[in-house]
Amino acid sequence: MARIELCNLEKSFGAVKAVKDLSFTIEDGEFVVFVGPSGCGKTTTLRMIAGFEDPTSGEIRIDGRVVNDLEPRDRGLGMVFQSHALFPHKNVAQNIEFGLRMKNVPPEERVKRVREVAEMVRIGHLLEKMPSQCSGGESQRVALARTLVTNPSTFLLDEPLSSLDAKLRRELRAECDRLHQALKRTFIYVTHDQEEAMTLADRIVVMRLGEIVQIGSPMEIYSNPVNYFVADFFGSPSMNLVAGEIAQESSASRFRSARFEVALPEHFRTAKPGAVTLGIRPEHVIVTRDGNGDVELPVRLVEPLGKDTLLYFDTGTERAFIAVTEGLDMADIKVGERIALSLDQRRIYLFDDKGLRIGNAK
Amino acid sequence: MAMTKSHRRRVTTVVRYVVLSVWALIAFFPIYWIISTSFKLDTQWFAWPPYYFPSPPTLANYMNVWFGAEEYAQTQYAISSQKPLISLYNSTVIAVTSTFLSVLFGSMIAYGVSRYRILSEARMFQLLMLRMIPPIVVVAPLSLYYTAIGLIDTRFGLILVYFLTTLPYAVWMTKSFIDEVPLEVEQAAEILGASRWRTVFEIVLPLVCSGLVATFLFILILTWSEYLLALIITKTQVTTLPIELSKYQGSTEGRVYGRQAALAVGITVPLMIVGLIIRKHLARGFSFGMVRR
Numbered sequence: 001m002a003r004i005e006l007c008n009l010e011k012s013f014g015a016v017k018a019v020k021d022l023s024f025t026i027e028d029g030e031f032v033v034f035v036g037p038s039g040c041g042k043t044t045t046l047r048m049i050a051g052f053e054d055p056t057s058g059e060i061r062i063d064g065r066v067v068n069d070l071e072p073r074d075r076g077l078g079m080v081f082q083s084h085a086l087f088p089h090k091n092v093a094q095n096i097e098f099g100l101r102m103k104n105v106p107p108e109e110r111v112k113r114v115r116e117v118a119e120m121v122r123i124g125h126l127l128e129k130m131p132s133q134c135s136g137g138e139s140q141r142v143a144l145a146r147t148l149v150t151n152p153s154t155f156l157l158d159e160p161l162s163s164l165d166a167k168l169r170r171e172l173r174a175e176c177d178r179l180h181q182a183l184k185r186t187f188i189y190v191t192h193d194q195e196e197a198m199t200l201a202d203r204i205v206v207m208r209l210g211e212i213v214q215i216g217s218p219m220e221i222y223s224n225p226v227n228y229f230v231a232d233f234f235g236s237p238s239m240n241l242v243a244g245e246i247a248q249e250s251s252a253s254r255f256r257s258a259r260f261e262v263a264l265p266e267h268f269r270t271a272k273p274g275a276v277t278l279g280i281r282p283e284h285v286i287v288t289r290d291g292n293g294d295v296e297l298p299v300r301l302v303e304p305l306g307k308d309t310l311l312y313f314d315t316g317t318e319r320a321f322i323a324v325t326e327g328l329d330m331a332d333i334k335v336g337e338r339i340a341l342s343l344d345q346r347r348i349y350l351f352d353d354k355g356l357r358i359g360n361a362k
Numbered sequence: 363m364a365m366t367k368s369h370r371r372r373v374t375t376v377v378r379y380v381v382l383s384v385w386a387l388i389a390f391f392p393i394y395w396i397i398s399t400s401f402k403l404d405t406q407w408f409a410w411p412p413y414y415f416p417s418p419p420t421l422a423n424y425m426n427v428w429f430g431a432e433e434y435a436q437t438q439y440a441i442s443s444q445k446p447l448i449s450l451y452n453s454t455v456i457a458v459t460s461t462f463l464s465v466l467f468g469s470m471i472a473y474g475v476s477r478y479r480i481l482s483e484a485r486m487f488q489l490l491m492l493r494m495i496p497p498i499v500v501v502a503p504l505s506l507y508y509t510a511i512g513l514i515d516t517r518f519g520l521i522l523v524y525f526l527t528t529l530p531y532a533v534w535m536t537k538s539f540i541d542e543v544p545l546e547v548e549q550a551a552e553i554l555g556a557s558r559w560r561t562v563f564e565i566v567l568p569l570v571c572s573g574l575v576a577t578f579l580f581i582l583i584l585t586w587s588e589y590l591l592a593l594i595i596t597k598t599q600v601t602t603l604p605i606e607l608s609k610y611q612g613s614t615e616g617r618v619y620g621r622q623a624a625l626a627v628g629i630t631v632p633l634m635i636v637g638l639i640i641r642k643h644l645a646r647g648f649s650f651g652m653v654r655r
Contacts, residue, residue, distance in 0.1 A: 052549055072549070
């Protein structure tokens, strides 16, 4: 059981405030992912929970008990590091066994439990090997096993998959998910990869510049971003964001940019005229080849991915305007061709000049 | 005529080997000459043309120098009061003890610097700067102090001064090895339940072991062959081997080359034996990077 509360947590390194007034509760058994660009304070937060960094101010409570002054080993947590941090002079079995030895578990019991967890993460065949003989993926499984064996109330995972290739990442991501389902423990996972966050989390905590920007389920974060930053950060390919302005006309409000003009849905009727950014996810851009659409844009690049085809349009800015179309029907479009697009009216987002969301697209 | 690329490469290789061979010859000749002289009869030490090989080889120099066996010497020399075996004992005790202390405390300070920043970068440089002071500057005042507090001509006195003068090396060298151990490896041990001491002994120490051994040998060579301090702050009670070596020049006999060579070989051999015993560690210690991130 572990319910972790962070109360007004702050951490400064000299003049730099790495974490600013962070308050958040992680429920028992929850899978929480801290996500954000590098330097946003997510790893510092995790390291404060682990006990490797002392908060400058604020409290950390585990199951109601303040643990600020507790040593890492007395907090009942397990941690998997980005670098795996295996002991290079001990073989895999000794690495996994280490935590049990520290807890004075008798030798026969140790052997049994090492074997069990090794089977659980499918590294039974590696027990006699040295860490230097293991591949990146294997090392990460060993690191996971080493943490699992001590049966911690909470798992802290600090970008555990970032050093692995894409295929292994997917594989181990599924493994983490499976372990969470099986163990029903609290998982706190730190990553800068929005895809990992989306696939793993019960709740995502989006951080930026030491502050929480948004907390919510993956779906909430994806479909209801509170600001430009969150909208831009989540989704792959990321949301189309076009700078322009709102013009209120008698019949409706319209969005205008250099190469782009669309009518806005009814709920933006009250929006103040002025500079805004229009956002729409690539899957909500409808491409038609019969010439009927809100706008017509020249194609900059065609990317056939097999299941989908990505079309990159030129809007006169560096950032391309992307549309996802199913299958390979559009793969034969030529670069430079002008194609008609329309935007799904219900899925249009607007952000003001401070990056905050305007209105509600629901 | 233009040279082909492979031809040019071959010529470069040949030139390189010739230069290196000549260099090796220059470097190793004195060592060879010492070994060779140590086996020569008295009459061959100064002979011209020189004897490149002792003929016949004799152990007389060794027996005479190390065991005071006068019957082996063809000529009687006035220097018969030497006690190289006692000096060997002194040198061993003093060099090994001071080196051990230096590496022990040096690595502890280095750990503190590496993990807890107990010394700032500026302080670390000041520590190294201590080594820049020429020993000749401090040796006279030191001998006055030592006389006053009764440390002159004692083993402890030499151990103390060797320990303190080699400490900066020990700190700097061991720190570079400790820095190589990723902090996360230690933190992993900690969160798995290991105490600070247990982490140091079970995780850090085995990982920096080779580095410590390399540091140990480096400092041992320094203390084993130190001359100036030993000359000034010891008198007759505690002589070390380098001091002993300097005594083989009689006022009437000139240099007693054969005896000196036999002593010199004896001084070098223990270091070589130590080097051989720990050679595995040395190769690893001096190549760094044994910890794979």
